[in-house]
Amino acid sequence: MIARRVVVHGQVQGVFFRASCRRAAQEAGVAGWVRNLPDGTVEAFFEGPEDDVGRMVDWARHGPPHAAVDRIDVTDEPPTGSGGFAITY
Template sequence: MSRICRRVVVHGLVQGVFFRDSCRRQAQKAGVGGWVRNRPDGTVEALFEGSEDDVRRMVEWARHGPPYARVERVDEAEEQPTGLTDFRVTR
């Protein structure tokens, strides 16, 4: 199985709405490794690594986020996989 890695930056009302914890739970459920964090500019940044299907599902999830989020746009960039298997919330 080939692994891919994608970095996303999520813009909109995405801080203070349980985005990071919801993302962590979704990623763990999907078996995706990586991390998620708030950025000082009010966006949320995440790195997803795993199978192509699982990572694509996580990127799609980030396009709407949890119920109270209001996602305006998601910037996505390809990254090189590094073998991440755990998913965590960082600062």
């Protein structure tokens, strides 16, 4: 198990990024959370098998159809053992 924290920059709020991310994570079997930040970015935490987390990091590079991702910042994090995937506020 590995974990990655991702901060997504660009036009990523108001385009169903969080809901689409949760759906993609649930389909991939990845645990964690996603939330909007006050500066207009979206932050996500992905935890699970390396290949599955890697797919979610790749997904975050483009997001849902109406998102315009400029860049993402990826940080390795210690796994927390969390289960499920949530939208947090």
